[in-house]
Amino acid sequence: MAPEPLLVTSAALLGLLVGSFLNVVVHRVPRGQSVAFPPSACPVCDHRVRARDNVPVLSWLLLRGRCRDCRARISARYPLxxxxxxxxxxxxxxxxxxxxxxPAWLYLTAISVALALIDLDVHRLPDAIVLPSYPVSAVLLTVAALADHRPSALLGALLGAVVLGGIYLALHLARPDGMGLGDVKLAGLLGLHLGWLGWGELAVGGFLAFLLGGLVALPMVLAGRAGRSTALPFGPFMLAGAFAALLAGDALVGAYLDLAGL
Incomplete structure (x- = not known):
């Protein structure tokens, strides 16, 4: 078994590489472009990005946030x-x-970064990312269930996808202008992972999405910056709620049960 610090450090290094690729995904997928071809190039001078200038974070710092060829500014969002x-x-x-x-959780983490940024940018959760993630996540969780001899966790994952996806579908049917189909599709995927953790985490993740969304929307409404018809991307709140449930769902469930005297 790898030492925990080494495992976490290795994951961080992997995250740097994945994050570099996610920048391409976030830019190209909403435009219907291939993420594999052509290679990355400066949008101003069209010079191809050299391999030495494509090292995550470090290259941006060494270039001081500018293109090597035309000195055009490179957004700080890329290293962030x-x-x-x-x-x-x-x-x-x-x-x-x-x-x-x-592996299933790291995969979900990667696509969550891309989906959150795309939803913030264009108010869409692309099927090109969400739909293929169902079979990928199902395979990864099935392998985990078989390797760990946890068939009940896999059953919980499947039920979680049905339950959370079903709740969002009902909300969409009740008010299509308030809940998009993209949110419904994402809900099933998040339910798959939260259901793997347990019913408590599923409830926490689902509830926190609406709580976080309300905490952001209410001040905007009170300040007159948003109204009932204002479209706010809900995907980031769904994703934040799911990961909050992963990080602290068990503790939150325990605190609620203690508060309720159960």
Missing amino acids: VEAGTAVAFAVVTAVVGLDWSL
Whole structure:
């Protein structure tokens, strides 16, 4: 078994590399472009990015945030996404540990970064990311269940996907303008992972999405910056709620039960 610090450090380094790729995903997927071709290039002078200038975070710092060829500014979002993904990978790995389910959680972490940024940018959760994630996550969790001899966890994952996806579908049917189909599809995927953890974590993740969304929307409404018809991307709140449940769901459930005297 790898030492915990080495495991977390390795996950962080992997996160840096994944974060670099996610920058491409976030830019190209909403535009319907291939993430594999053509290679990355400066949008101003169209010069291809050299390999030495494509090292996560470090290259941006050495170039002082500018293109090597035309000196055009390179957005600070690129190194922030890379560093943020590295931190997210490290935190998730520290929480999950050296477990067979870790690849499934790291995969969810990666696509969550991309989906949150895309939803903030264009108010969409692309099917090109969400739908393929169902079979990928199902395979990863099935492998984990078989390796760990945990068929009940796999059953919980499947039920979680049905329950959370069903709740969001009902909300969409009741008010299509308030809950998009993209949110419904994402809910099933998040339910798959939260159901793996347990019913308590599923409830916490589902509840926190609406709580966080309300905490952000209410001040905007009170300040006159948003109204009932204002469209706010809900995907980031769903994702934040799910990861909060992963990180602290068990403690939150325990605190609630103690408060309720159960």
